[in-house]
Amino acid sequence: MELTREEESALKGEQGETMQMAYRILVATGEATDAEKLIPIEWAHLSGVNYNTIGDAGEEFLSTISKDARVKVKTTLNPMGFDIDNVSNYKLDENFISKQLSIRNSYETMGVIPSFSCIPYEIFDIPKNGTQVAFAESNAAIHANSYDNLKTNKESAFSALASAIIGKSPYSSLRKEDTPNITIQMKVKNPNELTYGMLGFYAGKVGDTSVNISGLGEMDQRQCKAMCGGMGTSGTCAKFNFVEGDPNTEKIDFDEKEMQNVHDELNTAEKGDLITLGSPQLGLDEISDLTAKLKGRSFEKRCMVFLPRTVKEQAQKIGYITELERAGCEILSDCCTCLTPLICKDDVDAVTTNSIKGAFYLKNSNGVGVNLKSLKEIVEDETR
Amino acid sequence: MNKILVSGKVEGIILKSNDPINFLGTVDKKTGIISDKDHSLFEKPIKDSILVFPSGIGSSVGAYTIYSIKSNNTSPLAMICKKADLTVATGCALANIPLITISDEEFESIKTGMKISLDTDSTTPIHYQ
Structure with a gap:
């Protein structure tokens, strides 16, 4: 150099x-x-x-x-x-x-x-x-x-x-300029944030420094973050290019079978003793959406919600935090699920989460079981 | 390929491992001793050696372990690898421990117990004595 x-x-x-x-x-x-x-x-x-x-x-x-x-x-x-x-x-x-x-x-x-x-x-x-x-x-x-x-x-x-x-x-x-040698073709129908997390995790395993990715529909911020979190966990890859790639690029499908393999690797429990939301931490839009989903409902077990302090302060002003606490959420700023010392396997057998990144670290670092569910399923199954 | 990642000049005796080293978790940060029973350098002191191994593996936090063993005076004098990995590269940079990479052929020929002098400013950094 x-x-x-x-x-x-x-x-x-x-x-x-x-x-x-x-x-x-x-x-x-x-x-x-x-x-x-x-x-x-x-x-x-x-x-x-x-x-x-x-x-x-x-x-x-x-x-x-x-x-x-x-x-x-x-x-x-x-x-x-x-x-x-x-x-x-x-x-x-x-x-x-x-x-x-x-x-x-x-x-x-x-x-x-x-x-x-x-x-x-x-x-x-x-x-x-x-x-x-x-x-x-x-x-x-x-x-x-x-x-x-x-x-x-x-x-x-x-x-x-x-x-x-x-x-x-x-x-x-x-x-510098970087041309990926692999294109991943997204084939899974009706994806939610869990699907995108698993797609990211899969892409991180097969990609080197970057991958092309095709077949994605409209994605919300939660889904984009899930995909980035998943990729960052499984390898050295650090970029998605949203293009088909030229004809010489190797094409790989991400279909039900590939998704099931990731799911089997990370989902190790039928149910969780507590729920974590965040990894990556939730932004204001996600907090707003979560508040709306929980209207009139309460969690039946502990639910830890991780967010940045600035988001917590904004959410407090709007009244979201009061509403989330009423629904039984534990609101945690400045920290996250990933490598948290707040979940210990002496007290907890398994955790339910919609985060692939969180799942990876809960399983490998905290040593607890992991039960993967999308946010929609979490709200349906774990609140009333 | 020869690369100079951290420069310096030292003389010492080679301690070679054909196994990669995971500094986080298998190297004691006080004593510098490898605690992994399955490792070829199990319980061998690396202090003041010129440590030769293929590459580092495992978490990048392992760089702090290299810094710790240097602070505790239990670190090697220099490290020589086949492949540059970021954990060992940044660990040696933090601790100011000379680090170079060498070709596969030179890696094969280098043996525990050899006495060498290492000078990264020289056109041939390794001199066998």
Whole structure:
């Protein structure tokens, strides 16, 4: 990778140890992905926030670098482990809470916006077409590339952090032109958000860095997010191109059989002890729709609803939150289903969810059973 | 293919594994010892070695483990891989541990116990002593 004279000097340590480390990360990432140079980015979105995933090593690292590291571009943040407003309702120990707050503090000291959201594309303004960004959250990177006309690779927690500090990213892969070698033909009739989540999961398994996808009808925001979340979970792929692809492109069907295989992999329980909605977190439109669906009905078991804090504040003003709480929902901001410490297999055998991304992590990380249902089925079966 | 991912200059003894290494979960972040019974480096200290292995596998959070073993002075002096993966690349970058990739042929020929000097500024980074 070619570096400018100024970049070379930073890599040698002439701008301090933190800059040197940030450049080492981008050079190592750039060499690993065959980048030719570094290019400016306008927005970084960081993962590596939840103490449940980064642990003591991550907490100590962030505490150390926050002494002098400062972000150079707009930088937003993935969810953390809990919502401070109601953490006392859950069995989390003091150590977890204090380490998580230390992580929060380190990011804020570095100048990061404490958004604690995995849907930055829904709660922040989208820059103009073609803008280079660095998103470490996989569903957000896929959404940015596929729906928002932004350009990012599927960044790691470290490359996104280094990009935030330097304001640049390695110019490689999806940041340049990328022509997929596979087209997935959607054949399943009457799809709901669960179907799109499974389609995304399947696409992530067969695709390399991007895939073409054809045969999609009109999709709402919930379905788009489900598809991005599913893809981000199963592989390295980070973009949908909504085209047929040229005749030389390999064509693969996503039909009932392929869908059933994904379903069998992730659906491990007949029913759940509790319900989770969110992963990705719910936006205001989804909260509005959920409120309408629950009119006059109440959940018969616990239902955790995950959303960004800004969405919760808007929903509070409109009155949605009161209505959802009346229906028995537990409203949680700043955190999400994915890698949550709030669901423990000692207390819960299985969880019902409409999220493929959530299902994957509940099964593999929390070690609980998963019962997949669409939101429509959840409302029909679990409320009255 | 030879790539220099993290530069540096060290001398040391090769410790080679034909198994890939999952730094998150199988490498102790204090001692640097591999706790996976099925791994060819099970219970072997990697401290101060030049660690040769095909590539890293597993979660990118494993990069923090590499940073931790460096902070705890139990890390290798350098790492040499066949394939560059982002977890090991960013972990070595965080910890400032030299990292290069080598060809399949050179990987085959390199053996545990060999003494080498590694200098990423040199046109031939590895010198067998």
